[in-house]
Amino acid sequence: RKExxxxxxxxxxxxxxxVAFNCTYSNSASQSFxxxxxxxxxxxxxxxxxxxxxxxxGRFTAQLNRASQYISLLIRDSKLxxxxxxxxxxPLYNFNKFYFGSGTKLNVKP
Amino acid sequence: xxxVIQSPRHEVTEMGQEVTLRxxxxxxxxxxxxxxxxxxxxxxxxxxxxxxxxxxxxxMPEDRFSAKMPNxxxxxxxxxxxxxxxxxxxxxxxxRDRGRTGELFFGEGSRLTVL
Numbered sequence: 001r002k003e004x005x006x007x008x009x010x011x012x013x014x015x016x017x018x019v020a021f022n023c024t025y026s027n028s029a030s031q032s033f034x035x036x037x038x039x040x041x042x043x044x045x046x047x048x049x050x051x052x053x054x055x056x057x058g059r060f061t062a063q064l065n066r067a068s069q070y071i072s073l074l075i076r077d078s079k080l081x082x083x084x085x086x087x088x089x090x091p092l093y094n095f096n097k098f099y100f101g102s103g104t105k106l107n108v109k110p
Numbered sequence: 111x112x113x114v115i116q117s118p119r120h121e122v123t124e125m126g127q128e129v130t131l132r133x134x135x136x137x138x139x140x141x142x143x144x145x146x147x148x149x150x151x152x153x154x155x156x157x158x159x160x161x162x163x164x165x166x167x168x169x170m171p172e173d174r175f176s177a178k179m180p181n182x183x184x185x186x187x188x189x190x191x192x193x194x195x196x197x198x199x200x201x202x203x204x205x206r207d208r209g210r211t212g213e214l215f216f217g218e219g220s221r222l223t224v225l
Contacts, residue, residue: 034212043201043216044153087153091212097166098143098214102152 003027004090006101014109017078021104023088024070033071034089035062038103044087047073078108112136116202116217124225128190131220134183135204143214144177144187145201153201159185192224 006023013019025033033050048055050062050071061074075082088101115134123129135142144156157167159179167177174193179185189196199221203214 032212043218044214045216046213049212089212097155097158098212099155100145100153 003099004088004101006088006104008102008104010105010107012107012109013078015078015080017108018074018076019078019106020072020074021086021088021106022070022072023101023104024068025088025090025099026069027090027092028066028069030090030092032091033062033064034091035071035073036087036089036100038085038087040084044100047086075106078106080108080110082106083108114202114204114215114217116200116220118220119218120221120223122223122225123192125193126191127224128188129192129196129222129224131187131200131202131222133185133187133202133217135185135202136215137183139204139206139215140182141205141207142179142185143203143205144185145203145216146198147201147219148198156187189222192222194224197222197224 004025011019035047036044037047038044048057048062050064054063059076063072085103085105087103089098091098114136117132140161142159145153146156147153156169157177158165162179175189177187199219201216201219203216205214
């Protein structure tokens with residue numbers, strides 16, 4: 001089983017829609033989680049961290065469900081500029097390895 | 111401030127040739143990571159250095175791959191001999207404190223095509 005699994009999508013949504021992605025992880029000892037964003041043919045960049053209580057940054061909300069071992073990313077009022085691939089990241093407890101999911105592609109249409 | 115700098119940005123080579131990819135991490139960062147990204151396998155961690163010392167190279171595909179970090183401001187990833195299946199985008203990333211904040215700063219990548 002892979003360390004991190006994501007639905008590859010693509011998710012095609014109209015502007016203004018709310019969209020959510022899930023990511024499952026296999027290591028129950030993992031403590032920290034992150035969402036990265038990668039634009040087409042660009043490098044990944046940190047979008048937000050996911051804490052046990054969840055995290056909200058403007059239109060973006062990340063939540064953690066330890067019992068089911070998944071994290072989610074919710075995007076409200078989606079913009080054209082949100083079109084990208086969203087990567088779920090789970091570091092091992094000692095932060096030596098950052099496991100990246102394969103990414104979920106989002107296309108926001110006008 | 112300058113970000114992570116990688117070179118070359120693009121390389122096209124023939125099977126059997128040696129390829130050397132270079133990376134300059136952000137000044138003050140003490141951890142450096144080499145990743146490879148393909149459509150089929152996504153982002154794979156190849157090797158990780160902390161304070162210039164290789165900590166974990168279990169992701170290096172085979173002996174044809176080697177990486178060095180002779181000082182805090184420079185690292186290389188070498189493939190010798192290269193094969194078509196090595197075609198991918200190779201990213202270098204750096205972080206402070208082994209990335210405890212979760213933030214890895216990636217370079218723009220080196221896109222390698224092996225014919």
